[in-house]
Amino acid sequence: MIQRIQSVLLFLAFLLNGSIFFNALYHHAVTDPQQWMGISFAIVLTLAALLPLVSIFLYNNRQNQLRWINIGLLAQLITLGFSCGIYVSLGGFGTFLWDETIGLGLLMLALVVQLVARKKIKDDIELVKSMDRIR
Template sequence: MLVIQRIQSVFLFLAFLLNGSVFFNALYSHAMNDPQAWIGLGYAIILTIASLGSLGTIFLYQNRENHRKWVSVLLLVQIITIGFSVGIYISLGGFGTFLWDETIGLGLLILALGAQLYARKKIKDDIELVKSMDRIR
């Protein structure tokens, strides 16, 4: 069975793409240009973990419980990434019509969170399906 045929793998790959696209967004460039260097470095590290974590968890499909556990940990990392992004976004001057590019970056991270949540739901559905088939045997 190919890995990418499973719907949760598609959504985890989508989360990888969405997180990775933030590296090319104005929100990331503002974080890197911040006078406090630790903010840009911390944001780059947590965004890299969130992005590569989504890609890495695709290959844990053989052990469903382990797969679900790592996706749940990845959800926490994604929430921390969104928190970092909101902090950077607010430090730019709050919410307004002049921050469209930064808003798109924040939206991409929220969409990635949604993709990870849906992937975790589908992994849970797979676990329940296998358990129900075991009861029938």
């Protein structure tokens, strides 16, 4: 399980998404006067953090693992959309939002890491199919 690079990448995506809970971007979302924004951001961020962690343990069934990663990618995109909305509502782009920019970058990096893990799982599926053809 841990020997596979996909497992390491998915755990890294879990850590990157989990670090947003300690970032200023999450703090601004929770303290927003419109409470639905903070609550929905927290729910989607929790999903985006837990789905890669859950999909690590589905290594026996690669198709099922790929399906869960695709759902995780959708949750990651929704989280990225929420965070972009929160970021823009704070006053646009500028050097005074450095901590929030780091949070946004971490979410984008988590998306890229999940995409790479998805590609590696697809490569494993193709490798197994080619080995079955040889037999």
